[in-house]
Amino acid sequence: MGAVERSENLSEVGVSEKDETLLHRIYREVNRCHYSGKINIPVRWEIPSASEAPEPPRKLSTLTPQEMKRIVMAVKAYECQDFEGAKKLIKPFTGRGVTDADQLYIRILMAANDPSWSDVARQINTVSADTLFVPAASTEVVDRVEVIYVHPALSKSAGYNAPRYVLRYVLFHEFLHKFLNTAPDDPHPALFRTMEKAVPERAKAIAWLQAHQFSTVEDHQP
Known part of the structure; x- marks a missing residue:
């Protein structure tokens, strides 16, 4: 990611250079410790466009x-x-x-x-931060290049100041999708769920994400 591109991204989502540096530092740590440095996907603070929400229910009590x-x-x-x-x-x-x-x-x-x-x-x-609809991160294709988007609400400068173990978990999760080459119609198969449980402080990270109204793999049990 070039300096100009990163600067434009930061101005759009309101994330500081300090948080940008922290995100990339944790990216390198997780990649090195758990994936032998083999994951090669750029990461940036950006609101994910992907959604892991379940199928919408047919009954909506708030409507006529x-x-x-x-x-x-x-x-x-x-x-x-x-x-x-x-x-x-x-x-x-x-x-x-x-x-x-x-x-x-x-x-x-x-x-x-x-x-x-x-x-x-x-x-x-x-505008949907009050629901379990917003993912904390997603891997997307931008101009034919894969990129990991991490929601700015996890940053200190533009959000809730997520603990580092949350950022580690989120990146571990996205890396695992790439490592296992999971399919869009079955993103969390049994092997994925088994390997994902190996990330340190996973339970704490998921609890933090749920408390701050982000969707997690635990919200989509088969």
Whole structure:
């Protein structure tokens, strides 16, 4: 990552140079200690566009019966792979604080190969810190290059000042995806879950993430 690119990234997410240095130091430590330095993916502070949230439920108690009927229709259209129909039905509910509708909308865009899905997801993730919808990190492809995005809310300068064991766990988790080459439709197979338990202070890290409303592998047990 070049200096200019890193500077632009920091200005966008409000993370200090000190936190940037810390992230890269922990990246090197985890890579060296657990992966023999074989992981070669750049890392940066950025709001992840990926989501590991479960399928949205069909019943949304905060909506009127008429609105709930429309969302049920959107879910059915999504299940029938009528993505354009589903998108038209669900879009009026997005951005209104109805997390389930936001989740479904992103899934529809992804399934329809809509190139705007990552921008929409990143915008929603920015304002969804009160739900277990936001991932702490994700591995994404930017300009055909894999990069690990770590949520700025884990930094001291732009967030909750996550303990270092949390950052180590988050990076270990993302490295393991690359190490095992996990599939998008099965990101946490049995081997992944077994190996992931080897990271030091894992339970503490997961507890911290859950307490600060981030999704974790424990929220997606098979």
